[in-house]
Amino acid sequence: MGYVGNQQTEGFSSIPAKQDLTGASGTSLTLSHAVASAEGIDLFINNVRQEPTTAYSVTGTAVTLTGSVVATDDIYVVYNSLALQTTVPPDASVSTAKIIDGSVTAAKLASGAADVAGITTASTSGTAMSIDSSNRILTPARPAFSARGSGSWVDVADGATDVIAMTVADINVGSCYSTSSYEFTAPVAGLYQLQCIVYIRNNGGSASDSGTYGYVKLQKNGSSVAGFEAIHGYLNLGDADQTDTLSGLIQLAVNDTVRLVMQSAGGGTSSYNRNNTSFSGYLVG
Numbered sequence: 001m002g003y004v005g006n007q008q009t010e011g012f013s014s015i016p017a018k019q020d021l022t023g024a025s026g027t028s029l030t031l032s033h034a035v036a037s038a039e040g041i042d043l044f045i046n047n048v049r050q051e052p053t054t055a056y057s058v059t060g061t062a063v064t065l066t067g068s069v070v071a072t073d074d075i076y077v078v079y080n081s082l083a084l085q086t087t088v089p090p091d092a093s094v095s096t097a098k099i100i101d102g103s104v105t106a107a108k109l110a111s112g113a114a115d116v117a118g119i120t121t122a123s124t125s126g127t128a129m130s131i132d133s134s135n136r137i138l139t140p141a142r143p144a145f146s147a148r149g150s151g152s153w154v155d156v157a158d159g160a161t162d163v164i165a166m167t168v169a170d171i172n173v174g175s176c177y178s179t180s181s182y183e184f185t186a187p188v189a190g191l192y193q194l195q196c197i198v199y200i201r202n203n204g205g206s207a208s209d210s211g212t213y214g215y216v217k218l219q220k221n222g223s224s225v226a227g228f229e230a231i232h233g234y235l236n237l238g239d240a241d242q243t244d245t246l247s248g249l250i251q252l253a254v255n256d257t258v259r260l261v262m263q264s265a266g267g268g269t270s271s272y273n274r275n276n277t278s279f280s281g282y283l284v285g
Contacts (some may be wrong), residue, residue, distance in 0.1 A: 008059035008252025021075040144282035145177035186252035195247035199276035214270035
């Protein structure tokens with residue numbers, strides 16, 4: 001007749017069978033058939049039935065007695081069941097609780113399976129990390145951006161602080177850089193690497209250290225970040241072109257914003273060239 005579940009190739013047989021063990025001595029007996037427990041047999045010594053688990057125990061085909069027998073004792077067993085083979089478990093029936101802690105080794109894992117600990121994901125879709133055939137680790141979802149300006153020179157008046165406008169985002173993983181506010185917004189808390197190149201010049205002022213000068217600064221949430229600034233000017237020239245660069249690590253919380261600004265001082269105008277100015281960064285971890 002039909003049945004539900006996986007087919008059992010072999011199980012337990014309830015066919016009675018007797019085995020004569022007369023001639024054995026000591027505390028050990030050997031069965032001709034394996035059984036699952038002490039209750040799988042009825043053990044008789046000199047026609048007296050012995051109590052299972054109290055007078056004897058059974059492991060497979062090995063019977064261990066709590067007392068000793070001699071060769072002249074009349075010993076036999078009657079099998080209540082014959083252990084032939086374990087039952088095939090149903091598909092998806094072995095849970096984590098059924099596996100002994102620490103018992104699964106790398107040798108039991110399929111080829112190519114991960115043998116690492118501590119990597120988790122809260123996502124149910126997409127690929128957070130992969131390793132290609134050359135053993136290079138790829139993180140396609142890691143937040144990253146690279147923005148640049150477009151157009152000619154932009155003047156920053158004496159005493160003013162203007163956001164440096166970079167309107168083109170060549171790289172914008174996660175759409176975290178705004179080409180309208182010129183800010184990067186951190187989508188996740190972590191350590192970020194940021195860098196910029198700004199092509200600048202001074203216009204006006206006197207040819208002395210008190211003449212036109214200015215700064216390129218990184219601002220976090222609208223405030224300047226200590227150590228992320230470069231000064232231009234102080235060249236004893238009325239008009240000087242140069243390139244300022246900033247690079248470093250910064251800790252950001254979720255929704256923190258970062259941007260570049262130019263500050264002009266010293267009595268004249270500072271300018272930056274949009275075609276030769278860029279700002280980029282990425283999440284380190």
